[in-house]
Amino acid sequence: MEFTYGIDDRPGPASLLIFGLQWLAVSVPAILIIGKVVADLQPDGSVIPYLQKLFLLIALVMLAQIYIGHKLPLVIGPATVLLIGILASLDGGFAAINASLVIGGLLLAGLAATGLFRYLKALFTPRVITVVLILIAFTLAPTILNLITDGGGTVPSTHTFLFALAFALILFLANGFLKGIWKSTLALWAIILGTLAYVALFGAVPLPPADTALLALPGGLLAPLAVPDAGVLAAFLVCFLALAVNDLGSIQSVGGLLSADAMGERVNRGVAVTGLGNALAGLTGVIGPVNFSLSPGVIAATGCASRFALVPAAVALGLLAASPLAIGYLGSIPGPVIGVVLAYVMAAQIAAGLMLGQENRAFGTFDEGLIVGIPLLLGTVVAFLPAAIAAGFPATIRPLVANGFVVGVITVLLLEHVVYRRTQT
Template sequence: MEFAYGIDDRPRPASLLIFGLQWLAVSVPLVLIIGRVVAGLEANGSTVLYLQRLFLLVALVLLAQVYLGHRLPLVLGPATVLLVGILASLDAGFGAINASILIGGLLLASLAATGLIGHLQRLFTPRVVAVVLMLIAFTLAPTILDLITDGGGTVPATQTFLFAVGLTLALFAAHGFLRGIWRSTLALWAILLGTPVYIALFGAVSLPPADTALVALPENLLAPLAVPDAGVLAAFLICYLALATNDLGSIQSVGSLLKADGMGERVNRGVAVTGLGNALAGVTGVIGPVNFSLSPGIIAATGCASRFALVPAAIAIALMAASPLAIGYLESIPAPVIGVVLAYVMAAQIAAGLMLGQESGAVGTFDGGLIVGIPLLLGTLVAFLPPEVAAGLPAMIRPLLTNGFVVGIVTVLGLEHIVYRRRPQERS
């Protein structure tokens, strides 16, 4: 594939700005969607302040990746796999959650710095990775359902649900017809067009107060930390195994597409920066970042493989972080619109998992289908576990057994590497 600009090429200022805006159009919805969900979980927290910290973190880690890490054109944003861990650990409090993210990030950076990260790849066969991709989507289903039925206390849940169904159908129809950068930025267009439609149907949404500052640095950059119990920490470490696989796959996919040299060093440096970024996320009290696997599609659509095209996007994200007013307007986007876009992103994740399963022959046999199907079913059932059942479990193991993602990952690893290990003829 031919590109107008290579990895280390510097486009002319006008072209650089245009390419940067395209990356920005992809990045902002990814940061906003997950950030809005996590910010809403903090009982006494400010969504605007949380999003300011998150936008600033993403901008800093993105710049670090471009200049010091993998040095590839890779979009970056909050890790949905950590959202699963956060949702399952709310009872432990955000102090323990922040500390777990800090510890997980430091361990990830250490594994990358010592070159040991490659050994983890052996656990994550194509079949396991396919399950990981789909598990994230399935175990986030309760969160998506809560978002699309949230009318802010004024709109009946039935009406917001029907609105979400209509917007979802329109979104996937548009995905079928659109091509190139229009398809790559579809999440942004869904927010820009879905919000006014929601307002027209159900009335105005809450806008930032008139005295909201146009420019102000985020406050309270240091978050509370608390020693996590063994169950919470173990759950997050399993999530970080999946995050490491996601990061490795994203870096390698772009490197293969662009035929980049020195991929071993790029992978180690890229994962190390991701780990340090997660450690910084734990210190500042936000969800940790990861490199996203959708980058090859954006590169192919724009024809620009220059890593420097991400610099204007990172600067723009940092400027947003310094504007409470801008963040306030982003925060006012209706929850059902956010839920629909999150469902769209998760559907794409399921599609990626199915494609990987088909290409690798992961479900070519009945036993292969069981290795994929059993973890998905168990993980989904645990995700919808009634609160009274979860409350009856021992406190030490509750964060593990109530985390659908962790249950699914442990199950697929056991099936893949233990139960069916002696049947190589039935494994692809």
């Protein structure tokens, strides 16, 4: 495939700005979707400072990846798999969650820097990766349901659900008809047009207070830390295994598309920077980052494979982080709109998992189908456990046994490498 600009080419100022805006349009929705969900969970309800710190973190990690990490045109965003870990560990408190992010990030960086990461890769066969990708989407279903029925206390849940259903149908139809950069930036347009439609139907959404500053750095950059329970830490370490696979797949997909050289070094540096970025996320109290696998589609649509095209996008993210007013407006997106766009992104992830399984013939026999099906069903059932049942488990093991993603991943690893190991061809 021919590209207008190669990995290390530097486009002219005008082209650089245009390509940077396109990457920005891809980056912002992911940060808003995941960031707003976690920000709403904060004990003090501080959505604006949280999103400011998250935008700043993503900007810094993106620049680090461009110049010292994998050095590939890869967009960065909050890791959805860590959202699952956070949701399942809320009882442990955010101080313990933050510490778990620091520990997991440093371990990941250490494994990558020392070359030991390659030994973990053997655990993640195509079947396991397929389950991980699909399981992330399935176990986020309760969160998506809560979002699309959230009327903010003023709109009946039935109305928001019907709105979300119609909006989702339009969004998936648009995905089928749009091409090129319009399709790559569909999530951004969905957020804008969905918010306008929501306001037209149900009235204005809460806007940032009138005294919100136009320019100001976020306060409280250092977050509280506490020694996590064994269950919380173990749950996050499982999530970090999945994050590592996601990061590896994203780097390799772009590297393969561009026929990049020294891919072994690029992978080690890229995963190491991702690990350090997650450690920094824990120190600042935000969700950790990961390289996104949607980058090849953007590169193919724009014809620009230059890593430097992401620099303007990273700078713009940093500038947004310095404006509480801009972040406040971005954070005013209604819950049902966020929920539908998150469902759209997760549907794309399910499709990616199914494609990966098909390409690698991951489930050609009945036993191989069970290896995929049992963890997906079990993980989904656990994800929908009523809160009263989850609360009945001892606090030490609750983050493990009440976490659908962790249960599913452990199950697929046991089925793949222990139970059905002899029957695989």
